[in-house]
Amino acid sequence: MARGSLVSEMRAVGDDPAAVFAYVEAQGWGDGFPVIPPTEDRVQAMLEATPLPPAHVVGVVEPRRGEATVEKIAINAVLAGCLPAFFPAVLAAVETVCEPRFNLYAINSTTCCATPALMLNGPARQRLGIECGYSCLGQSARANATIGRALRLVMRNVGGSIPGAVSKSVFGQPGRVSLCFGEWEERSPWPPFHVRRGFAADESTITATCATGTQDIADIWAETGEELVWVLAHSIEWIGNNKVLVKQEQGDMLLLLCPDFAHKIARDGIDVPTMQRMLLEWTRAPIERWHRAHWPKLEARGYVENGRVPLARDPEQFLIAVAGGESGHHALYFCTFGLTWTVTKRFALDVEASAGEVCELPAERV
Amino acid sequence: MCERAGIPAAVVVTSVFENLGRTAARAQAYPDLRMLVLPHPMESRPEPEVRALAAARFAELVGLLAESV
Numbered sequence: 001m002a003r004g005s006l007v008s009e010m011r012a013v014g015d016d017p018a019a020v021f022a023y024v025e026a027q028g029w030g031d032g033f034p035v036i037p038p039t040e041d042r043v044q045a046m047l048e049a050t051p052l053p054p055a056h057v058v059g060v061v062e063p064r065r066g067e068a069t070v071e072k073i074a075i076n077a078v079l080a081g082c083l084p085a086f087f088p089a090v091l092a093a094v095e096t097v098c099e100p101r102f103n104l105y106a107i108n109s110t111t112c113c114a115t116p117a118l119m120l121n122g123p124a125r126q127r128l129g130i131e132c133g134y135s136c137l138g139q140s141a142r143a144n145a146t147i148g149r150a151l152r153l154v155m156r157n158v159g160g161s162i163p164g165a166v167s168k169s170v171f172g173q174p175g176r177v178s179l180c181f182g183e184w185e186e187r188s189p190w191p192p193f194h195v196r197r198g199f200a201a202d203e204s205t206i207t208a209t210c211a212t213g214t215q216d217i218a219d220i221w222a223e224t225g226e227e228l229v230w231v232l233a234h235s236i237e238w239i240g241n242n243k244v245l246v247k248q249e250q251g252d253m254l255l256l257l258c259p260d261f262a263h264k265i266a267r268d269g270i271d272v273p274t275m276q277r278m279l280l281e282w283t284r285a286p287i288e289r290w291h292r293a294h295w296p297k298l299e300a301r302g303y304v305e306n307g308r309v310p311l312a313r314d315p316e317q318f319l320i321a322v323a324g325g326e327s328g329h330h331a332l333y334f335c336t337f338g339l340t341w342t343v344t345k346r347f348a349l350d351v352e353a354s355a356g357e358v359c360e361l362p363a364e365r366v
Numbered sequence: 367m368c369e370r371a372g373i374p375a376a377v378v379v380t381s382v383f384e385n386l387g388r389t390a391a392r393a394q395a396y397p398d399l400r401m402l403v404l405p406h407p408m409e410s411r412p413e414p415e416v417r418a419l420a421a422a423r424f425a426e427l428v429g430l431l432a433e434s435v
Binding site: 063064065066105109111160165166168 | 382383385386389390392393394
């Protein structure tokens, strides 16, 4: 049963998927990849997955300040290839990035390659088939690929973040097509990320953090947790880091540890707050790292403290989560653009409304 | 916000951000927002050059503020 009539203009394109793909690209609505035609039936099926009416405004999307109604988000979710079951997560993603603290205006217009990275926690991961382990950041699962892609299409088609015209990102990045994964809570030695941020373990949440890229950190030498945190700290304080350009008290950054790294650190008695304090201390880079001509500029901005340039001011600016495969040896750092804060919101899955269409993960995957 | 409060306002942008500025102005229902467009980029220019540019374009900025929207 339809939840309401649609107000979007209907266009007659025909059934041929290639013709629809070409049409969407010609209109400037796509991202270069094939799309699922957003027919009225498919959009209505998406709307069945939420109790919200089609006209409900989920968020105002910068920089064009377009109103992201449930209907417009549903159309983009169909285009992106989402199952209706994914729709509550897509709605939550849009709501989350529209929080003023996330500063979507800057992210969608900057010269930097910043993009939202989405992390899911709680039972939604299993219910939607969100990959948390091997290759969770790319080429793993339909939910990861299409939820992130739906958000990007909303930012483009509702928020007006058109490359070149409005978004001045010099390079963009592959994560600007989609960047969505789950925390592998079941393989973490610590409470889940969303529980550490005040949510209940049985709640589903979506976290939007800012990623200028997916910086790999490899290590095969560290035998202790302390050595490993040293490697992590000194791998994230390079001088061309966009975080260094903004005030040190501004912005937070997410570090993903593979389960093996997390267990090695926890085994040696290092909990998350302790690791955050170690990261804060060990990311204070000596000013000699910078060209001598730049020292007065750093000084003038108040960035220098006892001959060092701290990356942050508060340990809690370093966010920690566990994800990735069990083959070990790697962590991954989302270097922040800086002028943005990570935002987490809870959301509910309305399974009845989605007609039971969920894709359960095999038990051994999560 | 200044314009809404009756205080004349003008926005200074560098050239690559002109279109973004226009988009943002339209989104805020100020399509005719006064805008002074400077060359891009600004950050990496030596300070004397930036000061010279400011001196050269200041009168233009004041002129924009004196215009009615």
